[in-house]
Amino acid sequence: MKDRVKDRVIAIDGPSGSGKSTITKLLANELNFTYLDTGAMFRALAYKLDQLDIDFSGQALSNEDLMKARDFLESLDFQYAPSKDVLIKINGEDLSQKIREHHVSRLASQISKFPVVREYLAKIQKDAARERPSILEGRDIGTVIFPNAALKFFLTADNDVRARRRLKQLRAKGAGGDLSLEQIKKDIEKRDQEDSRRETAPLKKAEDAIVINTSALTIEETINQMIQAYKRRQELFK
Numbered sequence: 001m002k003d004r005v006k007d008r009v010i011a012i013d014g015p016s017g018s019g020k021s022t023i024t025k026l027l028a029n030e031l032n033f034t035y036l037d038t039g040a041m042f043r044a045l046a047y048k049l050d051q052l053d054i055d056f057s058g059q060a061l062s063n064e065d066l067m068k069a070r071d072f073l074e075s076l077d078f079q080y081a082p083s084k085d086v087l088i089k090i091n092g093e094d095l096s097q098k099i100r101e102h103h104v105s106r107l108a109s110q111i112s113k114f115p116v117v118r119e120y121l122a123k124i125q126k127d128a129a130r131e132r133p134s135i136l137e138g139r140d141i142g143t144v145i146f147p148n149a150a151l152k153f154f155l156t157a158d159n160d161v162r163a164r165r166r167l168k169q170l171r172a173k174g175a176g177g178d179l180s181l182e183q184i185k186k187d188i189e190k191r192d193q194e195d196s197r198r199e200t201a202p203l204k205k206a207e208d209a210i211v212i213n214t215s216a217l218t219i220e221e222t223i224n225q226m227i228q229a230y231k232r233r234q235e236l237f238k
Contacts, residue, residue, distance in 0.1 A: 006150040007126075008133040008237045010230065011142035014155035015192050015203060017162025019214045019222065023155065024137040027223055031230065034134040037087065038141075039108070041080065041121050043099035044088040046108035048076065049117075056110040066116060073120045080128055115200055133237045139195055142206035150236035152209035153226060161215045162188055 010033065012024050021039075028035035049056065052072060054065045061069065079089040087096040098104065111117045122145050128134060129146070136145065142152035157165075163185035170179065195203035205211065210229055214222050230237075 006236045007129055007146050007148050009129050009141075009146045009149040009151075010133075010135045010226075011146050011149040011152045011206070011209075012135065012137040012155060013139055013142050013153070013203070013205065013209065014137075015139075015162070015188070015195070017165050017188060018155040018157045019165070019219065020137040020155050023214075023219060023222055023226070024135055026219065027226055028135045030223065030227065031133075031135075034081075034128065034132050036080070036125055036128055036134050036136045038121070038125065038136055038138050040087055040099055041124065042112050042117070043104050043108040044078070044090055044095045045073070045117060045121065046111050047095055047099055047101075047104050048072075048090055049111055050104070050107055056107065056114070059113070061114065061116075069114075070116050073116070078124055080124065113198065113200055118201055139203040140201035142209050143204050144201050147206070151230060151233050152206045153229075154205040154209040154211045155222075156211065156213050158213075158215045159185055159188060 010027070010031075012020055012027075014020050025035055027033075049069065049072070052068060054061070054069060077091050079086075081087060082089050085096075086094050088099065089095065125134075125136065125145060129136075138145070142149055142154070163181055166184050166188065167179070167181055170184075192203065212222060212225055217225075
């Protein structure tokens with residue numbers, strides 16, 4: 001009998017460099033699921049919140065700034081993928097390209113630690129997933145955003161492998177020329193520690209998540225494992 005308490009969601013969590021983003025997009029295409037780009041959502045909110053006179057660089061907001069941010073968010077008309085060529089539109093403004101600007105990425109990293117922002121986006125993500133089977137990737141998708149996801153994965157990889165992947169990504173973008181592999185590895189380890197210890201939405205494996213170490217796997221081999229797991233639970237997505 002179908003378990004109707006399960007959300008029609010595939011949650012993919014794990015640390016940076018584990019292959020989450022690439023694999024999530026490919027798996028979504030393979031299964032014809034909606035890929036919810038949570039990173040783009042945070043950047044879109046960052047772009048709009050940057051219009052407020054609020055300093056998000058600290059660890060906490062004053063009561064006044066918190067109310068200002070909450071009121072502002074509640075006034076927004078946030079649309080995710082309203083059409084084929086538009087990824088995100090807020091208050092009628094297409095932000096698909098503007099959210100890629102460098103300063104927006106920096107601000108997105110700052111605002112993502114605040115519960116008022118995460119709670120706002122969690123509602124949008126849950127509403128979208130109710131409409132159609134979806135795939136999301138992050139650090140707390142299976143533990144916080146969709147604890148009742150029908151299928152959960154936790155991707156990981158050895159730190160050396162993750163560092164090499166990160167360096168390759170930077171080189172492909174023409175960046176990171178002054179960074180050594182060892183420095184990138186140290187940065188990864190530091191971020192893992194910070195992400196796992198932070199109070200809001202820490203990096204954590206869900207108890208019912210399927211762990212896949214991608215260190216020695218190709219992208220195709222990883223996706224094949226995930227597809228086999230999906231087929232065993234396919235009924236939950238109907």
